[in-house]
Amino acid sequence: MCAVRDLVKTYPPARGRRGTPATPEVRATDGISLDVRRGEIFGLLGPNGAGKSTLVRQLTGLMRPDSGSVDILGHDLVRHPERASRLIGYLGQESTALDELTVALAAETTGRLRGLPVREARAERDAVLDELGLTEIAGRPLKKLSGGQRRLACVAAALVGERPVLVLDEPTTGMDPVARRAVWAAVDRRRAERGATVLLVTHNVIEAETVLDRVAVIERGKVIACDTPAGLKERVAGEVRVELVWRERAPLEIPEVAALRASAQESGRRWALRLAPDEARAAVAAVTGGAAFAALDDFSLATPSLEDVYLALGGGATKGLVKA
């Protein structure tokens, strides 16, 4: 129902100006192909700058690809980008256009610009604000709200005026758990009751594991894996994640600890290791017995998360991924 084939978009090199260094040519999407099924919550996961937003902008008709095709519900959106707005409800990363409006007016105006008559736009506005728990702050301008509340108001605007496809670019950034849950409930309701298809951009692995039906991992403009979260995790099912937290510093004078260091990802006092089960057992035995234990503050063993999958796939730029 949503088929993307060999999508390529190259940003031309920029000449350096005073204060801004020159940048080389960048292939922001480098031959991306995807199939999203109807009624699916499909995620695009990847670090900052992986090309997720560029991909989404091409799907929503905001940017023309250099080559490739986008077919959504039988419409060729490369040839007819103007149809995207009549098929897709889009939530971008910016709220500039709505910032000075009140929450209620932002939702109502967006609904009217989606083609709803005044009466319907108001009814839908009230329903969506109620659904997302925004009724109490409906009269306040977006500018005066906290980041999470402002984001929630933008989600409300994106949901007024029904569309068969929703494209949401990091919808829950900055939100507290209550707001997040409200967003996922609202998205899920549209999928369950109206068969909406949802394409979601995220760099939050925990969120990706809990809400997505399938996920495409994107890095440097390419899809490096595409499966269900569980399917992806099976790829590293033979491994266990070991986390060690040292009291002050790792006791490297102990040979077992020094040996573990080679396979550890260090961040301050914290070490993270992906090991085969027997190796993990040996490592835990080594650090919990003897001299190393005195230096150990905490440790944990866990089955791998999507983050480990991502690391196993060779994703180098882990700094962009958020665990929250």
Next chain:
Amino acid sequence: MSAIGAVAGAAATLAPRARLFPSLAAVYRAQLSRARVARIPLLFVATFQSIGIMVLMRGVVDGGSEARAVVAGSSVLVVAFVALNLLAQYFGQLRAGGGLDHYATLPVPPAAVVLGAAGAYASFTVPGTVVTAVTGSVLFGLPMVHLWVLVAVVPLSGAALSGLGAALGLLAPRQEIATLLGQLGMSAALLLGVLPADRLPEPIGWARDLLPSTYGVEALSRSFDAHPDWAVVALDLAVCAVVGVASLAVATWAYRRAAVR
């Protein structure tokens, strides 16, 4: 294509487009509410600036045609400040901040966005222009009988200047340049509109003829006559209208261009 899509076969029906006038009304209303929060202080600045200029000129100009030019120029300056300068800044900021994406992903005609914003900014100049014109008439002892002509002057010069402002804001490659162009446009409207025309050197006189606000100033200044020549006033306003249509068309084109990159 998935199995379900293949069974369904034909392409999904598209949601209706938003029609021009309802969406124009929606944008206008939203912009007006924005203005209420964010622009009132600036409107005061615009009005006091114009009144200040008239007070200054009171010491230099005694009356007659020069006084008319000063009052008319100061009144239209309020329109230039808001419609040209602030609108150029707004669209420059919207474009730089990715705000155009919001409108570009809605099925709304580009003209509705540009005209709605331009209309809201132009209507916001009404109180300031009226206050300035009345204050000026009192200050320089000009007759106020024909001030009703503002009913035509404000929307028509508003259309011309806001079209120009929107086009500048959308065409400027960077936000700072949009702001700069808006400021320059307003300075031009100030100098060329308020200073009496017959004292200007010839090349600057030509520049004055090129500026759309000039025709609004001329129309207003003629209406201070005891028996205004309405045909000439109408001609001046017609120029404003033509420039308004042309500049709004350019702004709409610029919006389209800026929205899809």
